[in-house]
Amino acid sequence: DAASEQGYEGTVSFITEVVDLLLEYLHRINDPATRCWTFTTLTSCGEALSHCLEIPVEPRDLEQILSDCKETLKYAVKTGTRASSTSSRRALTSSPWLREWLTAATNTNMLFTYEIAPVFVLMEEVTLQKMREHIGWESGDGILAPGGSISNLYAAMVARYNRFPEVKMRGMRAVPELAMFTSKDAHYSVKKSAAILGMGMDSVYLVDTDNRCCPSTGAADRTRPQPRSGALLRQRHRRHTTVLGAFDPLDAIADVVRAGTGSGSTWTRPGAAACCSASDTATCWPGCSVPTRARDLLPERHIGLLQGCNGMQADYLFQQDKQYDVSYDTGDKSIQCGRRNDIFQSLAVLEGQGLREQVDYLIDLANYLCQQLRSVARLRDGDGETRLCQRVCFLVRAEKFRSMKPGTGEATAPSTSEGADDGERTTMVGYQPLGNLPNFFRMIVSNPAATEADIDFLLDCIEKYSAEIFDDQPDEAGIGGGGGPAQ
């Protein structure tokens, strides 16, 4: 490209300009007055960035590339701003940043083998081992997956393979009808896994929950018969939702499973971002790792489960005639072939930042948010709010909010003027329906640079915008009260 044509000197000067651009960006996102995003319509955004969205045939010069990138950053959501909280992806801090840069520089393919990625294969091993220690497993296996949904897919796959290894060669026709049980509020990737694996979404049985905002004791899916274990599981399967981030009582479920169906025919797995020593597999964050481990199996067997399930022994990649222990050629355990090197950055999350201190700080901040929620007049005073670690969920005490059905076309996201980066400071926070309650806020306090003042600002924004949206509009006909029991 243009820089490499100019040789090393050209590259140095280009990188210097890139660093200036990055420092300017850093400076902006560290300024509390910076808006994390200004809503821009698709059309306006497309027009403003038309040059950056073009794919020219001829190479662009470096100045133009830099200027395009600068323009791109202007319109992108500034995830790193202190009050930004919509995405559960946290803002990066220096050490992971450094590691991401070096990852780009090395551009290693985690593809498959020790010889291609010697250092990173070892890093993956120690990181998975550390995660298993945190969970409480003495031994096991694991793989890094590109996100929680793929991790859930892995978990369902190894569960199926563990009980019915013939499925790998002969497919679902060769095995009895299988069922998955999960909470009716569980992450959608559970159903998606069933669809992908050829089990079908109908094979997923949804168990009722008793969360604080939407308690219920009846059986889900009364219209169709459920396997006997479903009734057993339903008794114990409580407080389990993706939005609220509740935990399953996995030890109790494991007891039911053993009593009801005999050991070996079921597999327990917690939700995407939690884990427990009673489970068979788990997904650990940060780093999108999925250490897997099969309880009640012989160590030899469970350690080989991912390999057995996913291994294809492609001899053009996984040659056996090597000078080292080829069990370190881990790629055959993956459902991917080439993989991006994600471990170098994941390790930093565990290593350089004092993970424990940071989580403690974020939980303190989440507690502060809970206290403020109770003391702010317009918000529900406590009974609509739940907290799990850094996650705080709450309803807003605006009359029209309470009487709205989910998805009725009302705008609930803060409405702001167009144009990037101008105007007063603002924030983003996720919202979603919860059962038959209207849009509900889910705030994940995940930025260690945030302070109590940023939390106050967030609440001020919610008060201000909910007043603008709901109290200043006339009543609309046809919007019935959808309030649940907690109302």
Place this chain on the structure above:
Amino acid sequence: DAASEQGYEGTVSFITEVVDLLLEYLHRINDPATRCWTFTTLTSCGEALSHCLEIPVEPRDLEQILSDCKETLKYAVKTGTRASSTSSRRALTSSPWLREWLTAATNTNMLFTYEIAPVFVLMEEVTLQKMREHIGWESGDGILAPGGSISNLYAAMVARYNRFPEVKMRGMRAVPELAMFTSKDAHYSVKKSAAILGMGMDSVYLVDTDNRCCPSTGAADRTRPQPRSGALLRQRHRRHTTVLGAFDPLDAIADVVRAGTGSGSTWTRPGAAACCSASDTATCWPGCSVPTRARDLLPERHIGLLQGCNGMQADYLFQQDKQYDVSYDTGDKSIQCGRRNDIFQSLAVLEGQGLREQVDYLIDLANYLCQQLRSVARLRDGDGETRLCQRVCFLVRAEKFRSMKPGTGEATAPSTSEGADDGERTTMVGYQPLGNLPNFFRMIVSNPAATEADIDFLLDCIEKYSAEIFDDQPDEAGIGGGGGPAQ
């Protein structure tokens, strides 16, 4: 973390040190004398990096983090060195590098929605459109996937869903027995997809190939009956291997499919890294994109196929009550939930570098490699070599190489002394078995900074090491001649 505690000034000084580290690294990989890797045993590598592989409870200071990273780079494979060619992942050049850095800085989750990733959602759209144009499709759909294997999984999923949409809810039990046809040398992810999807690897029918090194006209899998279309396809399915990178005659296959089984009941798809306008889906590199398109379907239907197949309409993420066209909330088409932002870098590959010029240069270089192969006495003179774009495959004319069976435990990788980064310059090149021929070299000329001198160096290395390994060792009993017809 430590840097953010020191505030913006601390971050600036940290970044400055990181840049120094990167420039030093760049300088090294640009030096033709730098070894791309020195083989280090697992034990030695683990010992040398023991500090970097530890996961401490307390935060490390920034100096320590920098020093750990420096040590890590020392032992990592230097993919960017000019003669390095094992990985099909190309070395990054300045513009993608810049974009990777900015991606780390913005840390945007490509998760799902326009509002979370406004700029990048638009970039994904224009990139996929450009790729469809290259293929020759007037309209269509697509998604970015984390690698070619997952792309192949997507392709098999949408093919299945297209013909049997009931599979999503009711699983493989609800549909007739399905079959996939592919070359016996196709990428292993085809079989892997069948295993994942609950079809089973037995449902994959392998069709013989007639590539130059291993011609054969018999039917594969004679031991079991094949559907009638298999026999038809077998006639036309030629020159199709992952190692050689051959193309299928997709237009001819499409004709067979229509004649033999009626339109709509089959689905054609080229190998992972190629595409053609006669196919239904394709994987495009670089950028790991999988634009998908359903030939013979109504435009409305084929545009909605990914959404139909993978959509879960999770209302906690994909709210319908928004101020913009929610068809831009593309996450529901994906089998992932959170996705890394890979599009910003992919666009650079298409944009800033003059992709056409670069590919032309690399093909010239590959041609040069072919010429040199023919003129170097120790290598096969032409008939063992094939070239597809940047990919050159060749055999080495060493007596013991020819008589070796694949996977007999012989070391064929260049054996070097231990210790990172010292010693003379060396290189890496991929090798794999091909049919009943012994280890075979697959060189993908992918580094635009490489020159003819680097190609010469590669050939010198192969000559030198093959002589060391094969000609200086005594004959071993029991290694029979496995030579194919091309020998």
